Amino acid sequence: MLQNILAYQEIDKDLIKVENLLVSSEERKIASRAKSFLEESAKNVARMEKRAEELLSLYNDAKRSYDENAQLIHEYDALVPTLKSGDEATYLIKKVNQALDDIKALEKELASISKDMEDLAKSFNEFRAKYNAAGKEFLENREKYEKLKQEYAPVVKELKAKLEEQAKKIDPAILEKYKKRRADRIFPVLVEARGNKCGGCSMEISLKEMDKLRSKKIIECENCHRFIYYRE
Template structure:
């Protein structure tokens, strides 16, 4: 049991170190930057699509505009012979001018939209650039701290492997069966007739079993309660 407890102690140190790497602030920030860049990229793509649609509409409007202009030019050249013809031509012209000013308004709107899409696009590009350089920085910092703990991690890993050979196979397999689970430590002492992990009181029958076997499984938390 003593050897197993030594193993658990080493395992605990290793878990703590791995936890520190897992929770490293630079690592978290680097992940955030990566996420941000992915989101920005999809926004840039959709802005690109909106800009393409706007440009196509803009070109369509320009063609319409030119068509109206040439109609107006043609009509202006027609010389009216009768007063009623003149009236007709003037009516037609006035309709065309109305159409023209509507197209002009639409064109102005469309151009404004395009300007704002471009502005948004530039902003996203600028932010993506910043995020990228931040990502490089956070990654480097994370790699640095990882490199710092690497020798210690290696040392602990070796010590753990060595200690494993000293633990009896039955205890070791009981330990390893729970090592991937959520509970840790896996082996806890028997304290004042209670489980040293969850503090549940152990019934008398179970205490007898504990005295004979030196360890029992806690019915409440699933840890092993030991008594040396």
């Protein structure tokens, strides 16, 4: 019984080696990094579009005020021939100067918004270049990764067939637990007891569990949930 599941684990170890080799391959890493960047990009584009809308709205507001002030000066100008007193003239000059000050400030504001718009357009172009490069990188490396996977496919197929064959000799309940641990990335699933300690996590095994281990030859670690086995 124990021998069978240990033999199963040995075959599985080779399969895990291949799986790790594929997962940690440069091709997969680069493709997955590029993919995350592409996925993140949607958020960046939305953010930039929102900012562009904000800037446009600010620009339109400032332009409207600018035009209004320009119109005011035009109207004040038309009033000059109708002035009747020095007081009226002083008042008009004051109003004209006020409008001129506003125009000056608005010109500055418009220039600043225009600069922000240019910067945003520049960032967007830079971003687009990066986006295109990431897209190309993703496709190239995904293809390379697929090729690599195909290269290893016969080995994987053979190991899986061996595992299936070996699985027939193992108690299904134990095998199911084994597979669950493996899926949780606990490996090796079966470890030999080191004295009265778990061979996986080194947790001390209680006296009660030690008795069980001696009689049943296999127990589950209460800490790391590996199977601990015992060989005479």
